[in-house]
Amino acid sequence: MKRITLIFDESRADVVEEKVLPLFGKKIKLKIAYKNFRNFKFSEEDFLMCYLSDEQLHEFIEEIVENHWKIGFLPHPEMKEGRQGFGVSSKLEAAARNIMDSEELLEVDLLLANGKPVLNKLIIGNTFSLMYGSGLQEGFFRKIIARFNIFLKSFRKVRLQPYSISWNTKSGDELDQGVDTAALGMVVVQHGKSSMLSRRIIEDSNPNDGMMHCLVLAPKSIWEIIKFGFYSVFRSKLKNSLPDYVAHIKTDRIVIKSDNPINYAADELLLSAREIEMVVKPKALAIVPGTLLDSEKEVEKNRVFKVQNLPKGELKNELLNRFLPFTNHATTEEFKWLFSILRENSQTSQSYLVLMALSTIIATFGLFGNSSPVIIGAMILAPLMSPIISLAMGVLRQNERLIKESLLAIGYGLLVGYIFAVLITWITPLNTPNSEIVARIRPNLLDLGVAAASGVAGAYAHSKKEVAKTLAGVAIAVALVPPLSVSGIGLGWGDWEVFFGALLLLITNLAGMVLSAALTFLLLGFSPFRLAKKGLLISLFFVALISAPLGFGFSRMVKENKIMQRLSGAEIPQGKLRDVRVIRMNPMRISLTIISEKPLDYEELSAVKNEIQDIVGQEVEVELSVGLVL
Numbered sequence: 001m002k003r004i005t006l007i008f009d010e011s012r013a014d015v016v017e018e019k020v021l022p023l024f025g026k027k028i029k030l031k032i033a034y035k036n037f038r039n040f041k042f043s044e045e046d047f048l049m050c051y052l053s054d055e056q057l058h059e060f061i062e063e064i065v066e067n068h069w070k071i072g073f074l075p076h077p078e079m080k081e082g083r084q085g086f087g088v089s090s091k092l093e094a095a096a097r098n099i100m101d102s103e104e105l106l107e108v109d110l111l112l113a114n115g116k117p118v119l120n121k122l123i124i125g126n127t128f129s130l131m132y133g134s135g136l137q138e139g140f141f142r143k144i145i146a147r148f149n150i151f152l153k154s155f156r157k158v159r160l161q162p163y164s165i166s167w168n169t170k171s172g173d174e175l176d177q178g179v180d181t182a183a184l185g186m187v188v189v190q191h192g193k194s195s196m197l198s199r200r201i202i203e204d205s206n207p208n209d210g211m212m213h214c215l216v217l218a219p220k221s222i223w224e225i226i227k228f229g230f231y232s233v234f235r236s237k238l239k240n241s242l243p244d245y246v247a248h249i250k251t252d253r254i255v256i257k258s259d260n261p262i263n264y265a266a267d268e269l270l271l272s273a274r275e276i277e278m279v280v281k282p283k284a285l286a287i288v289p290g291t292l293l294d295s296e297k298e299v300e301k302n303r304v305f306k307v308q309n310l311p312k313g314e315l316k317n318e319l320l321n322r323f324l325p326f327t328n329h330a331t332t333e334e335f336k337w338l339f340s341i342l343r344e345n346s347q348t349s350q351s352y353l354v355l356m357a358l359s360t361i362i363a364t365f366g367l368f369g370n371s372s373p374v375i376i377g378a379m380i381l382a383p384l385m386s387p388i389i390s391l392a393m394g395v396l397r398q399n400e401r402l403i404k405e406s407l408l409a410i411g412y413g414l415l416v417g418y419i420f421a422v423l424i425t426w427i428t429p430l431n432t433p434n435s436e437i438v439a440r441i442r443p444n445l446l447d448l449g450v451a452a453a454s455g456v457a458g459a460y461a462h463s464k465k466e467v468a469k470t471l472a473g474v475a476i477a478v479a480l481v482p483p484l485s486v487s488g489i490g491l492g493w494g495d496w497e498v499f500f501g502a503l504l505l506l507i508t509n510l511a512g513m514v515l516s517a518a519l520t521f522l523l524l525g526f527s528p529f530r531l532a533k534k535g536l537l538i539s540l541f542f543v544a545l546i547s548a549p550l551g552f553g554f555s556r557m558v559k560e561n562k563i564m565q566r567l568s569g570a571e572i573p574q575g576k577l578r579d580v581r582v583i584r585m586n587p588m589r590i591s592l593t594i595i596s597e598k599p600l601d602y603e604e605l606s607a608v609k610n611e612i613q614d615i616v617g618q619e620v621e622v623e624l625s626v627g628l629v630l
Helices: 010-027 032-039 056-069 079-088 092-099 140-151 196-202 222-234 313-320 332-345 350-366 372-381 385-397 400-427 444-462 465-478 481-493 496-523 529-567 602-616
Strands: 006-007 028-033 047-051 070-073 104-112 116-118 121-125 159-168 177-183 184-191 212-217 246-251 253-266 269-287 304-306 574-583 588-596 621-628
Touching: 006 010, 006 032, 010 028, 010 047, 028 032, 028 196, 028 588, 032 056, 032 104, 032 588, 047 056, 056 079, 056 269, 056 588, 070 079, 104 184, 104 481, 116 465, 121 212, 121 269, 121 621, 159 246, 159 313, 177 212, 177 313, 196 481, 212 269, 246 253, 313 602, 332 385, 332 400, 332 444, 350 372, 350 400, 385 400, 385 444, 385 529, 400 481, 444 496, 444 529, 481 496, 529 588, 574 621, 602 621
Parallel strands: 006 028, 006 047, 047 070, 070 269, 588 621
Antiparallel strands: 104 116, 104 269, 121 184, 121 253, 159 177, 159 253, 184 212, 212 246, 246 304, 253 269, 574 588
C-alpha cells in the first residue's frame, strides 16, 4: 500500500496530533484538514484515510465516487453511521491496525436516496428503532436497557400511513411491480453486515452484491409490535423469524411515493419528500473493509419480494382510518365465518335438545354407577358448550339477539337436563352419595380456574377452523353436564346440600366460561374494547359474586389437606395412622385406619381419639378402622 494521506476534521486537530499520528508514524505522507482537501489533487493511486464526522463524510463520499479514490476510515466520535455502514471498529487502535495490515481493497456498493449517498440506513416513517439498532458491539446491560427503553415507548397511539411502493424484478431501470399499502414505516439498508437489523434477521446480504434490503413494517396492532419488541430485547438471535407484519424487498431499485409528505431520515439526517427513489450503485467505492464488515461470505444475488402480507384494498383503508388497536382486529372473512357458526350454535334445535337429554341420561347413570368412563362419554356428547360460547360473543359485542337466543338455548338445555336427571333419580333405588357425586358438590376456586381455561380454549377453538377438532377435549375439561346431573339428583332426593353444591359448580362453570371466552374473543380482535367494556364488567360482576363461596370452599379444602397431611403416617403409641379422610369440618369428623400389632380395646381406642385431637388441635369425631399386622 502506498503512503497514506490523512483527511481529518480540523475541529479534532489535537486528537489527530496526540492519538492518530503516533499510530502510523512515517506512513502518513500528508495530513490535510477537510476544509482544504479541494486544494489538492489526488490520483487513483493515492490512498486517503478519513477521520471525519458523518456530516463531512456525506459530502466527501460524492467526491470519492466521482474520482475513484481509494479510502479507509478511522472512528471519529461523530461518525456513528459511517462506522456501522462500513464496519469500522469503534477502537482507534484496532481500526488503524486494520488499515495498515490490509493489503487488498474491497469494492463495495453505495446506496443512493434521491441521488444522495446513504452510509448506513434509511428510515421512513415510524419504525420503532428497536428494530434496527446499532450492530456494533456494546456492553450487555447498556444494550438491554437501551432496547427496553425503546420498547416502552412503543406503548403509544400510532397510525399507519399510505405508501405506493414500486420496484424492479430484473436488472434495469424499469419498475415492473408495485403495491399500494398502509405501513408504519420502512427500514432500508444496502447491506446488513454491520447493523443489528440484518445481523438478526437478514442472512442473504453482502456489501457488494448489488442489492438493497427494504423492510416494510405494517403491523395490524400494537400487540404485534410489543411481541416482536419483547423477543428483540430478550433474544440474541432472530434468524429466520421475520414477523408476519414485516415485508421484505431485495432488489437494486425501489421508488416510494405518497400523497402526503414522507418524513424520512437518511443516516439520522431528517428530510421530507413526496417521492423517494433508492438505487444501488454497484462497486462504487474501493475501501479497506472494517473488521466488522463480513465480506467473505458468498451470497446468492437473487431478488426477494415477500410482500404478500402487506395490507391492501379494504383492509388497507380500514387501517388508515383509525389508530392501531392494542390487539389484532379479526378480518371481515373471519367475522362472517365465526358469526354464522355462533348464530347457528345459539339456536334451540331438536337435535340440541335430544343430545342434552341423552348426555344427561348417560351422565346420571354414570354418576349412580360411580363410573368415570361413562361420565366422560356424557361430557363429549353434551352440546351445552356451544351456546355458552355464543353467549360470550353476544355479551362482548352487546348483541341482544345473540344473547337472547343463547340464553334460551342454555335455559331449555338445563330444563331438559333437570327433568331427565330427576326422573332417573326417582326410578333408581339408590339414595347414598358416592365419590363421583360428592366430588361435584363442593366447588372451589380451582373449579373456576378450570372453567376459565376451558372458556379460553372453547373461544379459541371456535374462532380457528384448523383447531375446531379439539372441541371434544374442551367439553371434557369443563364438564358441564355432570354437575347439572348431580344437581338434578339432589333435587330428586330432596337433598338441598347436594342440589345447591352442584348448582354452584354449574354456575361457576357457566360464569367462568362466559367471561374468559369473551376476553379471548376481545384479544383475538372480534370487538373493540369500547363496545366490549359493558359486557365484560357485567360478566366480571357475576364471577366476583360467586368467588366468595368458592373462596370459602378453597380455604376449607386447604384446611382439610393440612389435617390429612398431619395425620397421614403419624405414629402414636397405639400404632400408625393411614387412609385419613376428612368427612366434614363443622363439627369435624375424620375417617382413618390405625395399623396396630394387636387388637385395641375401648380405652385404647379412646386414647387414639385423644392423640388425634392433640395433633389436630380441636375436638373431633372419629370413624376408626383397625388394621392388624400379623
